[in-house]
Amino acid sequence: MLLLLGVVVLALIPLFTVKPAHEGEEIFGGADGHAESAITEIRPDYQPWFTPLWEPPSGEIESLLFGLQAALGAGAIAYCLGYYRGRRGAAKPADAALG
Amino acid sequence: MHIMEGYLPVGHAVGWSLASAPFLVWGIRKLTKQLREQPESRLVLGASGGFAFALSALKLPSVTGSCSHPTGVGLGAILFGPATMCVLGFVVLLFQALLLAHGGLTTIGANTFSMAIVGSFVAYGLYRGGATLRLPTNLSVFLAAALGDLATYTVTSFQLALAFPDPVNGFAGSAVKFLGVFAVTQIPLAISEGLLTVLVLNLLRSHAGEQITALVPALKGVSKWSSTTCCSCLA
Numbered sequence: 001m002l003l004l005l006g007v008v009v010l011a012l013i014p015l016f017t018v019k020p021a022h023e024g025e026e027i028f029g030g031a032d033g034h035a036e037s038a039i040t041e042i043r044p045d046y047q048p049w050f051t052p053l054w055e056p057p058s059g060e061i062e063s064l065l066f067g068l069q070a071a072l073g074a075g076a077i078a079y080c081l082g083y084y085r086g087r088r089g090a091a092k093p094a095d096a097a098l099g
Numbered sequence: 100m101h102i103m104e105g106y107l108p109v110g111h112a113v114g115w116s117l118a119s120a121p122f123l124v125w126g127i128r129k130l131t132k133q134l135r136e137q138p139e140s141r142l143v144l145g146a147s148g149g150f151a152f153a154l155s156a157l158k159l160p161s162v163t164g165s166c167s168h169p170t171g172v173g174l175g176a177i178l179f180g181p182a183t184m185c186v187l188g189f190v191v192l193l194f195q196a197l198l199l200a201h202g203g204l205t206t207i208g209a210n211t212f213s214m215a216i217v218g219s220f221v222a223y224g225l226y227r228g229g230a231t232l233r234l235p236t237n238l239s240v241f242l243a244a245a246l247g248d249l250a251t252y253t254v255t256s257f258q259l260a261l262a263f264p265d266p267v268n269g270f271a272g273s274a275v276k277f278l279g280v281f282a283v284t285q286i287p288l289a290i291s292e293g294l295l296t297v298l299v300l301n302l303l304r305s306h307a308g309e310q311i312t313a314l315v316p317a318l319k320g321v322s323k324w325s326s327t328t329c330c331s332c333l334a
Contacts, residue, residue, distance in 0.1 A: 004294075007291045007295060032103050039259070050204070070153045073152030079142070
């Protein structure tokens, strides 16, 4: 529990401590976007020579796919944990009845 | 956050792909051998892949005012070794490049190198080093996962600095700039990744202890309380 609390606190601190440098400036954009502007600063003439084959048509679809990715991953972990927990319970029915 | 599609010059894109390819071939051979010799490890392998999948999808805010995400490769690297984890990391990157326009196909070589290869090797090396020094298991796991994550983004910064040296200060000037974007942002996220890796590994150890011990004998037995207290101090 303490470990999870640590993660939550680490994610919450920036939300409260970081303020936009100018009024109305968007914060918490992606670090890759910041890298993009750094590249443009160093090489203003650089043009990306390849574009993604397919892009999520909207922010909603993108968040759907990110959500799906997280859910699939968490599902795989939960399946594995549940499988072994259940198997151990089945092997020792007395423990299962108690627990 | 990975290098965006089209943002590495052709030569660099090809070079990093060539550098990553042998690790993937090696990893695929290790992975098939693993599944042939210990078929019962496939569920734990699925969980390790799932961990990388889930963590890569979590874009977290950081103290620099931008967002990035952890990598999740440390867990699998500790359990299955760095070669096998190279393959799983590559699969995650491919998924994100094809379906999320995150990272990219032309930059997948460079991103595989930083996340799947360097991240896995650093995590595995630190875990083994910690075990040799007889550090508490949870501390070794935490350091391995956190510093593996940080190493990934340090490499990303160097890759970009190599491709885009500063006109005045050259490679070093650019490296400082990109490290500021990626590595500094990553510090709190790396700590989170370390904590989550300790958490999930301990869950696996307490529920699937036999399978975990079969993979890494040193991970036998869980000292639950010492783990939580030790790592909350670190956080």
